[in-house]
Amino acid sequence: MQQDRGALKSRGMASLWEYANPKRFMQVSAVLLPWMAGLSALCLVVGLVWGFFFTPDDFRQGSTVKIIYLHVPSALMAINAWLMMLVTSLIWLIRRHHVSALAARAAAPVGLVMTVIALATGAIWGQPMWGTWWAWDPRLTSFLILGLFYLGYIALWEAVENADTAADLTSVLCLVGSVFAVLSRYAVLFWNQGLHQGASLSLDKEENVADVFYHPLLVSIAGFVLLFVALVLLRTRTEIRQRRLQALLNRERMA
């Protein structure tokens, strides 16, 4: 949402909030969606092919290191999807823009899938490295908990019939859940120091992975970000159409 809104703003439109209007959103997203999807496919193909076939093996980890091109971007997006849901939930609670609430709803399953990919690739990577598919390592555990938060959030959306009620309740859950997700992160660190390597990406150049791995990783991350934006746009469009359908049915009932 942040990304596409930013993109829209650069086109010289008057107010950011115009795109919170469902009709306007549909118009603009119809134009944006193919571009986002195409760019994302391009970035993913370039990033993954480059990463898998044109980088050397790591001197310690061998070729297993190459799963980083799926693992890191998906983990990044798993967290960013929740952050986006937090922002859009706040926008819904404060300014009552329906598109914002629907975008949050649309992002949740995407975020959950990203979490699952991160966990699965982590397990596949962890097996040869640590000799076990699963370890109660703080990072893995935190992502598992994040996955549970996604599940609860999605389940609440599904359970509440009235759309506005559901949007309100899930937004409150998202806010509270965010606080508890951070709390859980620190609690888990306290609970087990873990064997996960440090952050793969950081501003401190010393700790970064080597450049040969780094550049394709950036492309791959860009691909995941674009993929996320495209999926969220697509799903938000579906949600809006669903609401239109519901509105039509309501109208028919009242006519």
Place this chain on the structure above:
Amino acid sequence: MLSAANLAISRGGVPVLSGLSFTLARGEALILRGPNGIGKTTLLRTLAGLQPPLAGQVAAGEDAVAYAGHADGVKPTLSVAENLAFWARVFGQDDIAPALAAFDLAGLESRAAQNLSAGQKRRLGLARMMVTGRPVWMFDEPTVSLDSASVALFAAAVRAHLAAGGAAVMATHIDLGLSEARVLELAPFRAGATAVPGGTDDRAYDGQGAGAARRGAFDGDDDAGAFL
């Protein structure tokens, strides 16, 4: 005491009533009439401040309204006196004797509410209003499962409340014999499918007509939920 101006309300996101205006003065009672599903309960809940109106305003004094819904709000394991005394204390009152007397519950004080008949339970539910000390009473179908003697008790209690400067709004089909009560027929206020901005208005977006809704959608803070 209570007034509504150009009120529009929705149930489950669908507008049900619109363009409703009335004022209720001291000593007045308003009876809401209309077919099932027209939005009597929703209107009462909106007036009681439990849900926001779609459009228009409700003006009620601070802490003026007490609302008794379909259900009695009676706890089965507590006695009659405990049930009433609880609501009295919640609303900062302490005397439950007048309420017991008015609804012919004297003598049943120590009986557990689960052992009351349906009509007695209903009377206990209505007696709650008397211990709230609130000037505006709202009832949703108050006479369900009451016999004619009990209906007369209820009417007398409401009449006494009006005489003491209170007011009442109720949704009911039964003639309570409250000659001073005004009847508000809700059928003429039924919301049209596309009448209310914030509902499911599509004219707001198809580029013609419904200028107000259009402005609301494009200039204001709110996209008004128009998805068509």
Place this chain on the structure above:
Amino acid sequence: MIALLRRDLAIATRAGGGFGLGLAFFLVVVVLVPFGVGPETSVLTRIAPGVLWIGALLACLLSLDRMFALDYEDGSLDLLATAPIPLEGVVAVKALAHWLTTGLPLTLMAPLLAVLLNLPPQGFVWLVVSLALGTPALSVIGAFGAALTVGLRRGGLLLSLLVLPLYVPTLIFGAEAARRGAEGMEAGTPLALLTGISLGCAALMPFAAAAALRVNLR
């Protein structure tokens, strides 16, 4: 507020109020554990603090869905929402009543069950203290979950799904304090963090829960 507390306590402790069910559940869970992991005392001693904490947490969860649902169904919540008490106060009082009727009895019962699991003697104090400091958080967080799901027909299951992930920090610090205490290590840090969580939750969660209740009452 006091009237509400007294009413909720009276309802909970009278016939059909469900008081004691949570305790019985706690007992059964703890009794079942040795059947699952074997009777070896060294194993039981090691896992006792964690098992007792998880048992208490699940027992707490058991009665959560009744916290607002009963008042919602019989219309009491409508009248409470228009009462001079703020809804945040209603939530806080109901969470307190829940704690007094589940968290506190569970805390008092835990040492008895700890005997069954061979908790070392020095662990008893820490177990009780950690539960006493941690179970209020469970009740308040649970109140939030109960407020979210109050209008739903099959809210109980969803409530567990929503609340259990929120219990993670409380469980970690609580069980960690009990474990360290049982092993004779310093348990002050997790206890302090646990207290912090309880206080923070008690201060902030009623607002979130009241917001959810207002939405559900619409």
